Amino acid sequence: MTAPLLPPRVDVTQDTGKDTLIRLVRQEFKDCFEMLVEADEKQWHTQTPCELWEVRDMAGHLLDAAYGYLGYFRQGEHGWPTEEPRGMRAYGDALGISALEYRKVPRWEVLGRLDACATLLFDYFDRLSDEQWTAGPVPHAWVGPVPGFMMAAFQLMDYSVHNWDLRKALGKDDYVELEASDTLVPFMFGLMQITFAAERAEGVDLTVGIHLSTSKDEHWTVRVKDGALTYEPGRPKKPDASFSFPCNEFCLDVYQRTRGGTAFGDKKAIKKFRKLFFTI
Known part of the structure; x- marks a missing residue:
């Protein structure tokens, strides 16, 4: 959708x-x-x-x-x-x-x-x-x-x-109301970072692309390496996994209310990335 x-x-x-x-x-x-x-x-x-x-x-x-x-x-x-x-x-x-x-x-x-x-x-x-x-x-x-x-x-x-x-x-x-969820998109990446369970990421090296249909058609890159998660705007060149979301589904996904969006790429990488966060 x-x-x-x-x-x-x-x-x-x-x-x-x-x-x-x-x-x-x-x-x-x-x-x-x-x-x-x-x-x-x-x-x-x-x-x-x-x-x-x-x-x-x-x-x-x-x-x-x-x-x-x-x-x-x-x-x-x-x-x-x-x-x-x-x-x-x-x-x-x-x-x-x-x-x-x-x-x-x-x-x-x-x-x-x-x-x-x-x-x-x-x-x-x-x-x-x-x-x-x-x-x-x-x-x-x-x-x-x-x-x-x-x-x-x-x-x-x-x-x-x-x-x-x-x-x-x-x-x-x-x-989730659309303008509110669109406004929250950059903050959701910050939330991903502070709910990142570093102990689950031992030996994990992943590049993940996230596509969002929001106030603009935007792309973000999330990197998991050396027990840390970083993110930046822009499309990754060779992602191990990619996800595409409407912005309201993205907010619910980050809060682990639903598993929204559509996932692409290596199934093991998708599954591994999904398990790297604790719930608040």
Whole structure:
């Protein structure tokens, strides 16, 4: 399946792309919040594609994340000390469990807190100066200090993918919104890099081509060698394996929600590459 081509992608890592990224985050939050409010009590307890979570736990996670981000911004404003980043290996399990704590809180209180925290968080995004947007730094417990745009990008990842989870759980058409997924494409390669399981790559030497039907017909090269993963724009000359995706399927694939796209090349290389990532 080929996704429709979109308008040219805005570089949201630059201050000129700030309004675009914040607009997308707000829209994805709005879509998410409406689904959570409209869910009936049975749906509130429905299992989602995330193994640990029901719909109510998805709300708890999003509240937990927004609350944490508010703390990061305030910590940065005061210049308070930060701990060493905890790393993404522990991220999935830790946040998976912390979301369950909100089962102790009544549903409408959870949603009230989420609405309030998200509003405050998006106001922080709005107030970031051009320098703070592109350089920051804002402390982040799991990955370390990041520029301001990454805080908004993390939120767009969260809402875009979890909106797919919610649509799936609630029996709606399951999709990732196209402009959001196109905007996230460069960030997905960064996510591949930080979820790369180096211990599974011992002796692995692979060149992988990734073709994306997005706002442009684009190609990326991913290299796995010496226990590290690197990536860059452009088509590889002699890939061991290649994958072709619409941009929304690519986001779901990187998050290991689905095995999307079409694979080409050596079957062993395809299988080997697929196994080089841990889930968050």
